[in-house]
Amino acid sequence: MKIAVFGATGRTGSGIIKELTARGYNVQALVRPRPEMPDMPENVQIIQGDAKNKADIAQALEGADAVISALSTDKSDTLTTAVPLIIEAMQEKGIQKILTIGTAGILNARTEPDLYRFQSSESRRSTTRAAEEHARAYEALAASSLRWTVLCPTYLPDGEAHGNYRLEENVLPENGSSITTADTAKAAVEVFEKAPAFESMRVGLAY
Template sequence: MTSGMHAGKEDFMNLLLLGATGRVGRYILDYALEDGHVVTVLVRSPDKLEDYAPGYGNQLQIVQGDATNAEDVAQALKGGATAVISALNTDGTTTLSVNIALLVRLMQEQSISRLITVGTAGILQSRTEPDLYRYESSETRRRSTRAAEEHRRVYELLHESPLDWTIVCPTYLPDGARTGIYRVEKDFLPEGGSQITTADTADFTYRQCKSYEFVRTRVGIAY
């Protein structure tokens, strides 16, 4: 799998990115801007992106707001997005599920169908107990299931929606450079996979804007 796309007029994208200041989201922002796409970001703290603004001009639109506030999300979508990427964190709250419920409604209202989110390998199916999610099975080492349960709620909301969604489900996420070389599998974590860097998770997530291979499914990703 190789990295690096360069936008021409025929493949120009206008993206709305949520979670742009996070560990995965910041890489997605970098990749999209480097490729010449227009990116609108909805962030609580615009100062975290002040280094970007001078270099990208109108290519980067920063909207200050809260991803759980309907008016703020609607305002961010008014930028003309053709696809939405969410790399929001759970933050130990219901932020993800509240935001997804808003996106499902607001995207339909604006006839935007493509949504890619970053989830967790915990909501993939267990290989040893296929009727269970990984976080419910003996495959997981995590004691707390709170974050996985929030990601599961997101999956359920999207599964019930008419959107063209994809949930990218990474396992352990250390920081690290983009290699563009990794394994992906529908509904399951690639066998023996134990980690994937933030940069490579962002690489695959970003690529889904132009791919319909994994529409309306979860995708496990690992080395």
């Protein structure tokens, strides 16, 4: 299987690349042009381009069977621009399966289930801009005909994979306070492989 990966050079995305290649997947990674390109495993094809450009997205999707996106808000409109373009390009190419990395802020609040966590008293965020971007990206996926999953980790420190993470549909696992980037990458690939069990839902992730 060939997977197109967006956000491949970020903290979580680079871990996802390692997990995928260790499991024998072929990977096409869309990477912004830069003077020195990042080192990638041998079975990763680097495609230089911009995730906010549909032609570059289409090139990254060429021959792919599925998509994993670890794109972040990048303190800009990257996420809300890129995700609708990825959806359009996937639909045009007949690719159905996508997993994206979101944020725990767009899970349902346990105390106020009609609200996202970032809108509720459960949130400790000083600003909601990034969560709002993630919410719009999730809503675009939810409105599409794709087989989508949004994995929503809580606080993401760097660290090794321990494997004792918890998953819960549409809410954050109770008392979950952190999850390392390495375990987030591991969980992303494991959730991706267990579809359709996790399709058409947000999945809360924490220790």
